[in-house]
Amino acid sequence: MKISIRTATCLSCILLTSAAHAAVFQGVVADEQGTGIAGAMVTFRFGEPFQERTVFTDDAGAYAATGLPAGTNHLLRVRRIGWKDLISGGHLASEDGATALDLTMVRHTDPAEVAAQLPANHWYALLLEKFDNEYHREQFVRQCTYCHQQGNAATRIVRDTQEWEKVLALMARMGGGLDADLAARVPELINAAYDPEVAVPALTQGWQEPGFAPPPSPEVRRSVIDEYQLGARSSMQHDMIVHPSGHIYSVDMSSDTLFRMDPSIPGGKREWFSIPREEVPLGGVMGSGALPSNTEMHVGPHSLQVDPKGRVWITLATGNRLAMFDPSDASFQIEPLPAGIYPHTLRIDDRGRIWYTIAVSNHFGMYNPENGRHEVVRLPARSFGEEVALRLLPFVFWLSQHVDLDLGGGEGGGLPVPYGVDIAPNGDVWFSQLNAHRIGRIDPETLEVTMIDTPFTAPRRMRFDSKGNLWIPGFSSNLLSRFDPQTLEFKNFELPIEPLGSETPYSLNVDLSTDTVWICGTNSDTLISFDSAAEEFTVYPLPTRSTYTRDIDFDRDGAVWTSNSNAPAWQIETGVPRVLRLIPGRHQDPGTTSSTR
Amino acid sequence: MRIVTTLAALLLLHGCTDEAQEAAALAARLEQEASGLSAALAQHSAPQPGGVVVRLAFGEEADLDLYVTDPLMDTVYFARHESRTGGRIVSDIRCETPTEGLRIEEIRFDAPWPGRYRVGVDHPKRCDDARAPAPSAYALTVFADGEVHEKRGSVNLQRFEVIVLEFEVKGEPNEAT
Numbered sequence: 038m039k040i041s042i043r044t045a046t047c048l049s050c051i052l053l054t055s056a057a058h059a060a061v062f063q064g065v066v067a068d069e070q071g072t073g074i075a076g077a078m079v080t081f082r083f084g085e086p087f088q089e090r091t092v093f094t095d096d097a098g099a100y101a102a103t104g105l106p107a108g109t110n111h112l113l114r115v116r117r118i119g120w121k122d123l124i125s126g127g128h129l130a131s132e133d134g135a136t137a138l139d140l141t142m143v144r145h146t147d148p149a150e151v152a153a154q155l156p157a158n159h160w161y162a163l164l165l166e167k168f169d170n171e172y173h174r175e176q177f178v179r180q181c182t183y184c185h186q187q188g189n190a191a192t193r194i195v196r197d198t199q200e201w202e203k204v205l206a207l208m209a210r211m212g213g214g215l216d217a218d219l220a221a222r223v224p225e226l227i228n229a230a231y232d233p234e235v236a237v238p239a240l241t242q243g244w245q246e247p248g249f250a251p252p253p254s255p256e257v258r259r260s261v262i263d264e265y266q267l268g269a270r271s272s273m274q275h276d277m278i279v280h281p282s283g284h285i286y287s288v289d290m291s292s293d294t295l296f297r298m299d300p301s302i303p304g305g306k307r308e309w310f311s312i313p314r315e316e317v318p319l320g321g322v323m324g325s326g327a328l329p330s331n332t333e334m335h336v337g338p339h340s341l342q343v344d345p346k347g348r349v350w351i352t353l354a355t356g357n358r359l360a361m362f363d364p365s366d367a368s369f370q371i372e373p374l375p376a377g378i379y380p381h382t383l384r385i386d387d388r389g390r391i392w393y394t395i396a397v398s399n400h401f402g403m404y405n406p407e408n409g410r411h412e413v414v415r416l417p418a419r420s421f422g423e424e425v426a427l428r429l430l431p432f433v434f435w436l437s438q439h440v441d442l443d444l445g446g447g448e449g450g451g452l453p454v455p456y457g458v459d460i461a462p463n464g465d466v467w468f469s470q471l472n473a474h475r476i477g478r479i480d481p482e483t484l485e486v487t488m489i490d491t492p493f494t495a496p497r498r499m500r501f502d503s504k505g506n507l508w509i510p511g512f513s514s515n516l517l518s519r520f521d522p523q524t525l526e527f528k529n530f531e532l533p534i535e536p537l538g539s540e541t542p543y544s545l546n547v548d549l550s551t552d553t554v555w556i557c558g559t560n561s562d563t564l565i566s567f568d569s570a571a572e573e574f575t576v577y578p579l580p581t582r583s584t585y586t587r588d589i590d591f592d593r594d595g596a597v598w599t600s601n602s603n604a605p606a607w608q609i610e611t612g613v614p615r616v617l618r619l620i621p622g623r624h625q626d627p628g629t630t631s632s633t634r
Numbered sequence: 635m636r637i638v639t640t641l642a643a644l645l646l647l648h649g650c651t652d653e654a655q656e657a658a659a660l661a662a663r664l665e666q667e668a669s670g671l672s673a674a675l676a677q678h679s680a681p682q683p684g685g686v687v688v689r690l691a692f693g694e695e696a697d698l699d700l701y702v703t704d705p706l707m708d709t710v711y712f713a714r715h716e717s718r719t720g721g722r723i724v725s726d727i728r729c730e731t732p733t734e735g736l737r738i739e740e741i742r743f744d745a746p747w748p749g750r751y752r753v754g755v756d757h758p759k760r761c762d763d764a765r766a767p768a769p770s771a772y773a774l775t776v777f778a779d780g781e782v783h784e785k786r787g788s789v790n791l792q793r794f795e796v797i798v799l800e801f802e803v804k805g806e807p808n809e810a811t
Binding site for chain 1: 697699701703706707708709711712713714717718726728730752754756758759792793794796797
């Protein structure tokens with residue numbers, strides 16, 4: 038165990054942590070004949086709110102879960118596709134030495150149950166192959182997979198046509214509009230794809246053979262995954278970050294809350310701070326149409342970043358504001374936007390200036406807290422009609438507060454949406470325009486904008502590596518792209534998630550210590566790493582079904598953090614939103630449940 | 635482009651009528667319709683012992699949708715037929731559903747979890763050709779814990795009134811699933 042002692046207080050807290058977390062469970066997961074099962078996920082849940090620690094079995098079926106609290110009851114779950122989940126409670130680990138716990142799994146006999154264990158993307162692939170038209174496929178993926186997974190248990194139900202029409206009309210009002218001709222075809226396509234009579238045999242072909250759902254690689258199986266319950270059951274933990282202090286901060290869009298979690302405290306100490314709503318009504322600027330039924334959203338905190346002084350800046354999307362949280366006195370400062378609608382993703386440059394996309398009105402903003410100066414730039418539209426529609430938007434939104442107006446979801450989500458943003462090592466500011474399939478560069482001094490078409494669809498949240506390459510996920514194109522701002526060349530890498538083409542990568546981040554790119558396997562319950570030197574992918578399966586991820590960050594120990602923000606949260610297995618830490622396999626010793634710095 | 639057309643139409647439609655007078659007449663009509671629905675609903679539904687039963691009544695001019703969010707913040711509505719706590723939608727009434735005048739949509743929880751419940755009413759669609767705002771009247775009755783909660787009102791086309799009523803079911807909190 039590596040311990041770096043920073044202060045006396047910290048030393049005592051680490052000692053305490055080690056004492057309370059000395060426990061180890063270890064054993065073998067085997068079938069009824071006693072043969073070890075490789076690649077099973079063994080999950081221990083403890084505490085309230087809970088933490089879950091998952092480890093994998095090796096080739097012989099052996100596992101060891103270290104760093105668990107002694108003298109505490111653990112709920113155990115063992116999971117492997119093709120086998121019945123093994124769930125049992127009341128496991129106490131002894132304080133001295135490892136507690137032996139051998140486990141026996143029983144094979145599924147019903148293929149429908151095996152199909153139900155598969156991540157959503159397996160089902161989704163059945164639907165995607167039904168589209169005979171690339172324009173429709175792309176649109177469906179881009180418009181239907183950005184709040185929740187497609188193909189998970191809640192969305193793959195066969196429904197009568199009228200019910201589908203109602204679902205599609207509701208989704209359109211929420212922002213997931215489709216072109217009329219596509220919407221007319223969707224009920225039939227979905228029902229044909231998800232009909233269990235056809236889907237189950239297709240998904241479980243050869244399921245009793247050893248090659249079906251192969252275990253992850255030995256390196257992946259050395260990883261440890263921690264999941265921390267966070268927030269209320271309706272929470273939408275949109276984005277999370279690792280603060281230099283080691284705290285995890287996360288914003289709950291659905292309840293206007295900023296969460297702080299200290300993973301160095303056993304089980305994770307959680308605190309929450311209500312973001313001032315001022316006079317903003319329920320729903321904020323989006324108040325009129327269709328809000329999620331369980332929402333408490335007024336200002337809608339969306340994304341967050343830390344400035345050079347350690348303060349946390351947050352975009353309040355539906356409040357049309359920026360918020361600054363000062364951890365030194367837990368106070369908020371609110372900064373209304375001078376123009377534009379829906380501040381979205383932000384980055385902070387070396388000088389502390391905040392750069393952010395403004396999604397709905399196609400603007401880009403900069404705020405300098407040093408001198409209180411705001412800049413808002415109107416981003417280029419693709420056509421005159423688009424330009425007129427965008428210019429009318431503020432008026433339309435104003436009008437919608439006074440008279441009833443059908444704002445609709447925009448057929449097919451046509452208007453350009455400024456989305457991801459990042460700052461290049463040379464200080465240039467880059468952003469993506471999602472629906473327009475373009476990226477752009479803003480000169481930080483002159484604010485001059487240059488646009489570049491991407492040779493793939495739906496560039497979403499992007500990041501620079503240490504060498505100045507820009508890495509971009511193609512949300513509806515199942516790829517990772519590397520863009521060189523010097524040569525303006527793109528190189529695309531298809532994501533290796535099986536079945537190929539079924540992934541929807543929402544976001545990525547680059548671990549600057551190694552230039553490893555980490556990508557959200559948003560529709561497949563995975564995190565995907567890409568070694569940028571060897572140009573190789575590694576796929577890490579995550580334990581909870583419907584783990585919908587939108588952002589990634591890293592802690593000082595090289596662990597990878599993300600949050601499960603599937604909205605609605607009830608679609609998440611067990612219905613509980615979480616933040617997650619993946620300690621990749623190359624880090625041999627996962628230490629305790631606290632991070633041992 | 636739809637926004638531009640809607641806007642143009644709205645500006646044209648926004649003529650020089652006596653708005654205040656019209657609004658008052660409309661409010662009176664909606665109130666009358668809602669109280670008619672309320673009376674019909676009372677006649678239709680006998681008080682329910684045990685469980686939680688939520689009923690929404692509306693006229694044939696619109697498709698209104700009932701949403702009930704349970705203490706786990708899990709919602710039962712036309713597209714989520716059952717919640718984790720066992721709530722279920724008994725009937726989703728649509729424009730196409732044959733009914734005789736009164737339309738009643740119902741959601742029930744046979745063994746309701748204690749805690750707070752939220753009821754929402756959405757107006758996604760007209761069954762006649764009326765254009766927005768096209769408000770539609772409704773009446774709502776909740777039987778819970780031996781108590782009856784009632785509410786009536788109206789909701790405009792394409793509006794989702796996320797909270798029209800909240801109520802509590804008493805008891806010890808359940809184990810989370």
